[in-house]
Amino acid sequence: xxxxxxxxxxxxxxxxxxxxxxxxxxxxxxxxxxxxxxxxxxxxxxxxxxxxxxxxxxxxxxxxxxxxxxxxxxxxxxxxxxxxxxxxxxxxxxxxxxxxxxxxxxxxxxxxxxxxxxxxxxxxxxxxxxxxxxxxxxxxxxxx
Amino acid sequence: xxxxxxxxxxxxxxxxxxxxxxxxxxxxxxxxxxxxxxxxxxxxxxxxxxxxxxxxxxxxxxxxxxxxxxxxxxxxxxxxxxxxxxxxxxxxxxxxxxxxxxxxxxxxxxxxxxxxxxxxxxxxxxxxxxxxxxxxxxxxxxxxxxxxxxxxxxxxxxxxxxxxxxxx
Numbered sequence: 001x002x003x004x005x006x007x008x009x010x011x012x013x014x015x016x017x018x019x020x021x022x023x024x025x026x027x028x029x030x031x032x033x034x035x036x037x038x039x040x041x042x043x044x045x046x047x048x049x050x051x052x053x054x055x056x057x058x059x060x061x062x063x064x065x066x067x068x069x070x071x072x073x074x075x076x077x078x079x080x081x082x083x084x085x086x087x088x089x090x091x092x093x094x095x096x097x098x099x100x101x102x103x104x105x106x107x108x109x110x111x112x113x114x115x116x117x118x119x120x121x122x123x124x125x126x127x128x129x130x131x132x133x134x135x136x137x138x139x140x141x142x143x144x
Numbered sequence: 145x146x147x148x149x150x151x152x153x154x155x156x157x158x159x160x161x162x163x164x165x166x167x168x169x170x171x172x173x174x175x176x177x178x179x180x181x182x183x184x185x186x187x188x189x190x191x192x193x194x195x196x197x198x199x200x201x202x203x204x205x206x207x208x209x210x211x212x213x214x215x216x217x218x219x220x221x222x223x224x225x226x227x228x229x230x231x232x233x234x235x236x237x238x239x240x241x242x243x244x245x246x247x248x249x250x251x252x253x254x255x256x257x258x259x260x261x262x263x264x265x266x267x268x269x270x271x272x273x274x275x276x277x278x279x280x281x282x283x284x285x286x287x288x289x290x291x292x293x294x295x296x297x298x299x300x301x302x303x304x305x306x307x308x309x310x311x312x
Binding site for chain 1: 157231240270
């Protein structure tokens, strides 16, 4: 009797499963709603990360990785371009050079003014109303 | 730092420093060229070229080279290498671009200044447009082409860049 009941149940389940359209069923399920109902925080809490890490044999992984092949495939030039290394090298080199030039020029301008002022003071001339530069260039500069 | 002097008349010290740099550069180039010529003739002809035994020829060669160095540089860009370093430029008296004729005249004017034992240069110190004899001969004047304002911005950007780099 019990065996017969078992056989009937199996047969019924098989018939029911055959009758169900799984795709149609899945279409009717609201996945978003289902995800909303899952408490991800609780799932994460139950995961023992430390235990997983302990089970990973890092040495074995490293031994299996062909580092030389990886380095060989690396495009160092592209890497340098992407990182700020190139910019840093270029910036510091040109920066130093232009800074040195700026300092030399600024010193020159200062000394020019000093000598011009004192030379004309020695001969007793006032230079305040003298033109600063050629008409075309001074006119160009005036609006700024 | 002196700000915004681009286009203003350049003074005596900057111009003297630029001239000194040019003399050094042109002399170095001339010496290197003679040395190269000497090596080349020794390799291919078996004879050595030495200007020390031909002083008149050496003086003529130096004079031609210096004339070419200054007049060509001024004709092309209005500045020599030394002037570019010091941020100077030769322009017409009105401030326009100088011609090749003016460049050649200015080089000859420079020779005239030395022939007057340097008196021709005094105009740079005392004349209202800071023009020397060579400038009067060629109808030119010398201005600062160096943009001190841009230099200051460059300096500030460099400082900012360094700060950002240190912060990372």
